[in-house]
Amino acid sequence: MSKFARIIGTGSYLPPKVVTNDDLSKTIDTTNEWITTRTGIQERRIVENESTCDLAEIAAKNALEMAGINANELDLIILATTTPDKIFPATATMLQNALGANCPAFDLQSVCAGFIFALTTAEQYIKTGAASKVLVVGSETLSRIVNWKDRSTAVLFGDGAGAVVLEGSKETGILHSKLFSDGSYLSSLQVSNERINEVGFIEMAGNEVFKIAVNRLSTLAENTLKACNMTSEQLDWMVPHQANIRIISAVAKRIKMPMNKVIVTLPKHGNTSAASIPLALDIAVRDGRIQKGHNLLLEGIGGGFSWGSVLLKF
Ligand code: UT7
Numbered sequence: 001m002s003k004f005a006r007i008i009g010t011g012s013y014l015p016p017k018v019v020t021n022d023d024l025s026k027t028i029d030t031t032n033e034w035i036t037t038r039t040g041i042q043e044r045r046i047v048e049n050e051s052t053c054d055l056a057e058i059a060a061k062n063a064l065e066m067a068g069i070n071a072n073e074l075d076l077i078i079l080a081t082t083t084p085d086k087i088f089p090a091t092a093t094m095l096q097n098a099l100g101a102n103c104p105a106f107d108l109q110s111v112c113a114g115f116i117f118a119l120t121t122a123e124q125y126i127k128t129g130a131a132s133k134v135l136v137v138g139s140e141t142l143s144r145i146v147n148w149k150d151r152s153t154a155v156l157f158g159d160g161a162g163a164v165v166l167e168g169s170k171e172t173g174i175l176h177s178k179l180f181s182d183g184s185y186l187s188s189l190q191v192s193n194e195r196i197n198e199v200g201f202i203e204m205a206g207n208e209v210f211k212i213a214v215n216r217l218s219t220l221a222e223n224t225l226k227a228c229n230m231t232s233e234q235l236d237w238m239v240p241h242q243a244n245i246r247i248i249s250a251v252a253k254r255i256k257m258p259m260n261k262v263i264v265t266l267p268k269h270g271n272t273s274a275a276s277i278p279l280a281l282d283i284a285v286r287d288g289r290i291q292k293g294h295n296l297l298l299e300g301i302g303g304g305f306s307w308g309s310v311l312l313k314f
Pocket residue numbers: 029030031034035038039112151152153155189205206207208209210213243244247271273301302303
């Protein structure tokens with residue numbers, strides 16, 4: 001059995017169509033100034049004809065290429081998504097087929113915490129010896145469930161995908177992971193549907209979610225460091241869920257992490273839910289900021305609420 005689950009490849013993909021804050025201000029009552037100061041978001045990508053599986057496929061292929069393995073070597077695929085292409089089959093099985101893999105594949109739904117939940121699940125498969133090579137993907141086409149007339153949510157979300165390949169290893173990888181859920185906050189952040197056969201749109205009590213996110217994530221970051229007997233000075237990077245720059249800075253401040261050690265990619269893609277952490281991770285790996293041996297703290301929170309963290313050596 002492997003002692004650690006280690007990331008051996010990362011990948012990401014953003015669809016080509018860019019929608020800027022100025023573009024949105026032509027159709028809803030908002031301004032570039034409001035969106036930038038309140039959220040840090042400058043633009044987002046929106047799919048035209050691509051599906052959640054299409055985005056996932058490109059991100060996954062990039063991660064497999066970096067890992068130097070073929071899809072048919074995978075033992076498991078976990079796809080975290082809130083926007084599956086169909087109710088069934090699982091989008092993960094469509095991805096398995098598109099990649100030419102022949103392993104089990106399933107979707108995991110934990111909204112913006114989906115990637116953390118999927119990574120933690122994959123780690124358990126590896127540590128128990130049930131799998132050796134696992135593809136973990138976060139992919140979203142949130143633009144399909146955004147109410148484009150609602151300025152309080154339309155400015156926040158975007159489409160994209162990120163992926164990692166994990167391998168069982170004697171070398172240090174994931175050191176600690178912790179997941180939480182509190183299902184009593186249903187109405188604070190949900191997709192509303194009046195009838196059971198409707199999909200509905202994202203609805204959020206933004207300010208309430210903001211305060212809970214800062215509170216839960218700050219406590220989680222402190223406890224994660226404590227559990228690993230580490231201080232933030234021993235972290236090379238924090239790779240947070242990319243929802244709002246003010247949430248990210250408040251959590252960084254609480255654990256005394258300078259912002260130049262925090263990966264922030266949300267200006268260019270907004271909140272991509274389950275895709276946001278692996279997207280940020282891949283961008284920073286490919287631009288050379290994150291390097292082998294670096295200590296990373298990943299954390300995120302989303303609807304439910306569900307939240308969690310992973311501390312790992314890259
Ligand atoms: O992924 C995990 C889940 N999501 C999040 O983490 C998001 C958490 N929440 C947030 O990021 C912030 O709460 C928002 C960015 C959504 C909102 O920022 P806020 O500072 O909490 O603003 P607010 O909701 O308290 O609204 C302030 C004002 C309101 O006007 P009044 O009542 O003060 O006159 C809103 O109507 O801003 C108004 N407003 C807007 N104005 C221009 C709300 N949305 C917009 C907009 N453009 N797009």
